Amino acid sequence: MIPVLVCGAAGRMGRTVVAAVAQDEDTTLAGAVDTHQIGEDAAVLAGFGESGIRIQNDLEMALRISGAQVAVDFSTPGAVRHNIEIMLRCGVAPVVGTTGLVEDDLKQIDKDARAAKVPVFIAPNFAIGAVLMMRFAAECSTLFDSAEIIEYHHDRKLDAPSGTAFKTALVMSEARGTHFERIGGDAEEDGSAAPGARGGAMGGIPIHSVRLPGFLAHQEVIFGMAGQTLTIRHDTITRECYMPGVLRAVKAVQKLEGLTYGLEHIL
Numbered sequence: 001m002i003p004v005l006v007c008g009a010a011g012r013m014g015r016t017v018v019a020a021v022a023q024d025e026d027t028t029l030a031g032a033v034d035t036h037q038i039g040e041d042a043a044v045l046a047g048f049g050e051s052g053i054r055i056q057n058d059l060e061m062a063l064r065i066s067g068a069q070v071a072v073d074f075s076t077p078g079a080v081r082h083n084i085e086i087m088l089r090c091g092v093a094p095v096v097g098t099t100g101l102v103e104d105d106l107k108q109i110d111k112d113a114r115a116a117k118v119p120v121f122i123a124p125n126f127a128i129g130a131v132l133m134m135r136f137a138a139e140c141s142t143l144f145d146s147a148e149i150i151e152y153h154h155d156r157k158l159d160a161p162s163g164t165a166f167k168t169a170l171v172m173s174e175a176r177g178t179h180f181e182r183i184g185g186d187a188e189e190d191g192s193a194a195p196g197a198r199g200g201a202m203g204g205i206p207i208h209s210v211r212l213p214g215f216l217a218h219q220e221v222i223f224g225m226a227g228q229t230l231t232i233r234h235d236t237i238t239r240e241c242y243m244p245g246v247l248r249a250v251k252a253v254q255k256l257e258g259l260t261y262g263l264e265h266i267l
Helices: 012-023 059-066 080-089 103-116 128-140 163-176 239-255
Strands: 002-007 027-033 070-073 093-096 120-122 146-153 200-202 205-211 217-225 228-236 259-261
Touching: 002 012, 002 059, 002 239, 012 027, 012 239, 027 059, 027 239, 059 080, 070 080, 070 239, 080 093, 080 103, 093 239, 103 120, 103 259, 120 239, 128 163, 128 217, 128 228, 128 239, 146 163, 163 200, 163 205, 163 217, 228 239
Parallel strands: 002 027, 002 070, 070 093, 093 120, 120 259, 146 205
Antiparallel strands: 146 217, 200 205, 217 228
């Protein structure tokens, strides 16, 4: 049994992780941390019986007294870097689903993980279907010269673009080996009636972020060439779709080295 602490345990994703960890035969809930619902039983908040694991608001103390070997973080973009630093200091392997990290963050986290000799696993998306979407998009990138990404999320998502869109653009650019042809000019082109209407750009790929009530997490990668388009789309229907990937990462992370970025590396 792998003892696991959940950071962000009172949030919607955190509660789903608590339930998955507590009910999996290879993991056990060892601790729970959040800035809300302090003192509440984490399992009760997640929708099932009492576990005796109360939500605390001091991550370092919770890590040291819980005996956790792995800490799953679904907190906030503003807190995740500091949380990882604390986990590494405590010798607990982080499994991170919080988005908002950029390339410089990832490079520093890899450096810190190797110095601490504690592995870190980060995935912008733990859904297996989303990983396949990225893989198909990378393959198409060698054949199409132009592409755009549209990602749709609920109105409470704090970062834009999403970590999934960031990762998708990254793997597409790596597969292509050069920038895509950006159609219609730059996002801040002079004379535009609405600067930014063409989206932000990564590797020549415009990325459009939609934030509206009614969405959960969805992404389209659209490729175009003369006379045809190809659309690859992934839809998240419920948060439970992430749990097989999260549990797989929890069970794999301690065998890794440095930073591992992306679920595809352990599938």
